[in-house]
Amino acid sequence: MKVINNDSMNMGYLLTDDKYNIIYFNKYFKKFVSNNEDILNKKITVYFQDIKLDKKQEMYPVKYIDNYVYYVMIEELKLYEHDLYAFFFYDFSLDSELEKQILRLNRQQYLYNEMFNKLDDGIYVTDEEGSTQYVNDAFINLSGLTRDQIIGKTVYDLRNHNILPNSCCAKVIETRGPVSTINNYYKGQRCLVSGSPIFDEKGKLSKTIAVIRDVSELDILMKNIAKEENLFIKSKNTYNAETIEHKKEPVINNENMKIIYNKAQKIASVDSTVLILGETGVGKDFIASYIYNTCNWKNKGKFVKINCGAVPEHLLESEFFGYEEGAFTGAQKGGKKGLFEEANGGVLYLDEIGDMPYTLQVKLLSSLNDRMFYRIGGTKPVEFNARIIAATNVDLKKLVDEKKFRADLYYRLNVVRLIIPSLRQRKEDIIHLSQQFLEYYNNKYGKNCYFSAGCLESFLGYEWPGNIREMKNIIERTVLMSDNACIDTGLFRENLMNGENIVEVSENKSVILDNKSLKEKLEEYEKEIIEKTLLLTKNMKEASEILGIDISTLVRKKQKYKM
């Protein structure tokens, strides 16, 4: 701030005599008066009514007659024995160039705002700490949120409260790089969210911006095309959803799981035996195939899986080790390769190893130790160089103690042990897994479902006795059953009840039992699935393909359930 004494300046001063009559005023005041007489010799209080004449050498605001506010400072002067007063008026309003620039900026901001609000794509801007700074109208429409709910809140808070559970900007901040996500919004719109970091001139993260594009229609179109293509591939190849699903990235948020997957990665390229333990459905097969897929041995052999509990005992040996021609009555001409040979150079995955008959355990152990075996009826040793990964959901050590499993085989298998925790012990994975399955089934059934915040909370409260597999099945059911895009807690619970007769939800762990037999319940469920599938598909052919049964079975079932 400076005192401006120049007549041409945007500030004014005037002089009065000792009675406060104006005797001089500069050009600044001249613009307000038509001639000098209008102001000269008038009391200053005529123009500045609230001026405090006794307040000297102190600056304070006063109003001119047009109500414009100035800051005034009064000084006493002596001129040729006359007592005079000098009044300095400071106009703190911005000078005109600056004012023009601000106006221009305001106008520009208004125009940008208008432009952003005309876009069909949503825009979301945060600062470097994830605090929401700007959203356009399209985002408000897509999300169903109000600006009050989000502006000033961090994307982490919004993520934790499930308001924006899959925040792209949060991921941009975490990775400091561009990120794309697929998010579902409240009316079930599927949106492609492309987020980018914005760095300042020193390379420091300054903002993140995400553009949210509703791809629902495009998605449906793509799904239709994919469906057609899949039908084609299916007829040519043994295409199967499970294979495709296995190629998906593992969900690993839980710290324990990170350690386990890290270990799996480390041992992927060596051929030590791995024993995977964990409850049913926790992802034992999944991590076994992850190990196989992660190792990049050139020309590696196949991943051969056998469920030791599913093959009748009398067939197990021949399934495993194969046989020579004439080995037994009914043996195939030319003999047959067993799974051990099939898996050569690759991985032999022995699921439910705890169910392996005791007698066969001896042969397995000697094959592992000697790295060779004999086909049934064979005399020539066959080299064995597959890697063994075994898994079980039973307490193998207990079986050893009960003498149902050989201790030497147990220790031979137990070289690297991976114990997969249950889903309730890794709640951090629940939401991500559920989103992954939702996306998978949305794609599979051409739907756009999303979970309500309450439903996600119920997921966290539920015990998941069947772990990830149970979650996957429930999500498939709810996606199929939902009439609306939103899958809420009610639908989640309903589908728990349809599938299981025991329901444990939240802390209550209420047990709901009814008098129906399992067969009746399964029939009810089957009927419901068929009804829904028929409703969702164009014809019987499509329905039977989705259900994975042939048309004649579908017709029979329709008759059985009187549909």
Ligand SMILES: Nc1ncnc2c1ncn2[C@@H]1O[C@H](COP(=O)(O)OP(=O)(O)OP(=O)(O)O)[C@@H](O)[C@H]1O
């Ligand atoms: N980390 C993961 N990320 C994503 N999906 C997973 C993960 N782990 C498991 N799954 C999925 O969970 C489902 C069950 O996994 P899996 O079949 O491997 O369980 P399991 O423990 O072998 O079950 P069981 O004991 O009945 O053989 C599968 O659909 C699998 O694709």
